[in-house]
Amino acid sequence: MGDDDHEPRQLQVFKDSLVEAKLYRPATETEKASHSDVTLLRFLRARRFDVSKAQKQFSDTEAWRKKHDVDRLFATLDDDEFELSKRFYPQWTGRRDKDGNPLYVYHIASLAPIQKELDAVSHDRRYQRIIVLYEAMSRLVLPVCTHINPTRAISSCTSIIDLSSLTLGTVISLRSHLQEASRLATANYPETLHIIAVVNAPAFFPMIWGWIKGWFDEGTRNKIYILGKGTDMGKLEEIVDREHIPKVYGGELEWAYGDAPSLDDAVKEVMAEIPWGPAEFIDGVVEKKDPVQHAVSLP
Numbered sequence: 001m002g003d004d005d006h007e008p009r010q011l012q013v014f015k016d017s018l019v020e021a022k023l024y025r026p027a028t029e030t031e032k033a034s035h036s037d038v039t040l041l042r043f044l045r046a047r048r049f050d051v052s053k054a055q056k057q058f059s060d061t062e063a064w065r066k067k068h069d070v071d072r073l074f075a076t077l078d079d080d081e082f083e084l085s086k087r088f089y090p091q092w093t094g095r096r097d098k099d100g101n102p103l104y105v106y107h108i109a110s111l112a113p114i115q116k117e118l119d120a121v122s123h124d125r126r127y128q129r130i131i132v133l134y135e136a137m138s139r140l141v142l143p144v145c146t147h148i149n150p151t152r153a154i155s156s157c158t159s160i161i162d163l164s165s166l167t168l169g170t171v172i173s174l175r176s177h178l179q180e181a182s183r184l185a186t187a188n189y190p191e192t193l194h195i196i197a198v199v200n201a202p203a204f205f206p207m208i209w210g211w212i213k214g215w216f217d218e219g220t221r222n223k224i225y226i227l228g229k230g231t232d233m234g235k236l237e238e239i240v241d242r243e244h245i246p247k248v249y250g251g252e253l254e255w256a257y258g259d260a261p262s263l264d265d266a267v268k269e270v271m272a273e274i275p276w277g278p279a280e281f282i283d284g285v286v287e288k289k290d291p292v293q294h295a296v297s298l299p
Helices: 003-020 037-046 051-067 070-076 079-088 108-119 123-147 168-188 205-215 230-239 265-270
Strands: 091-096 102-107 157-162 193-199 224-226 279-282 285-288
Touching: 003 037, 003 051, 037 051, 051 168, 070 123, 079 108, 079 123, 091 123, 102 108, 102 123, 108 157, 108 168, 123 157, 123 168, 123 265, 123 279, 168 205, 193 230
Parallel strands: 102 157, 157 193, 193 224
Antiparallel strands: 091 102, 279 285
């Protein structure tokens, strides 16, 4: 067997191992598998196809999901609270990169004026909000992008991290907030970061990079590009078509951080607009979660 056979072979070994550990239920004539192949492959890739290490992370994530009752949390978080929470985290532009991955933007300095509001929320509730936002990405945005992609399943996002107008004081004050979200993703939503383009990096960035790089594993760090200003923005056009890059980064898209997603034509054919509050995409249909049903463990 050649290298092309390695991934499907390891996936099957992984499935068999998870079945034995009672962590995975294969599909039957009447029921879907408990977890999609896309999800399982994310864990395998995160651990370089080491089945034992992938199973350990998968098992830990399943225990984490049970501890935080993730499915119920996703089903019951208030719609308005969910939308309010988006202001503190990366936001989907409604567009995709050249490979079909959804394009997110995070303008960190925008958090400074509303930091008191963020700090007024308890740590536990902030953590729950982060979980639901990651779930919304996994259950709605990524499946929609997969649905319209003819070549491959979409399981990760491309992000522009905008550091313009950022002060060192803001970074220090938001450090724990940013770190928590990064670590949660690395541990429980592995391989959902395709590329990170850091733009408008300030002069003090090398110092804060020393903090930030420790939040990511080596594989994720290798996907991070540190860009400057002006001509360096051309790097984005290697990743995203110009028409889908926001104007502030040298593209043509009329979109700014805080705006509602500006859905591209292909996405609009699937859903005319983003639903208000948590929703998911199942079998080609956008659905609001029924609070009394919790059938899916990992999207």
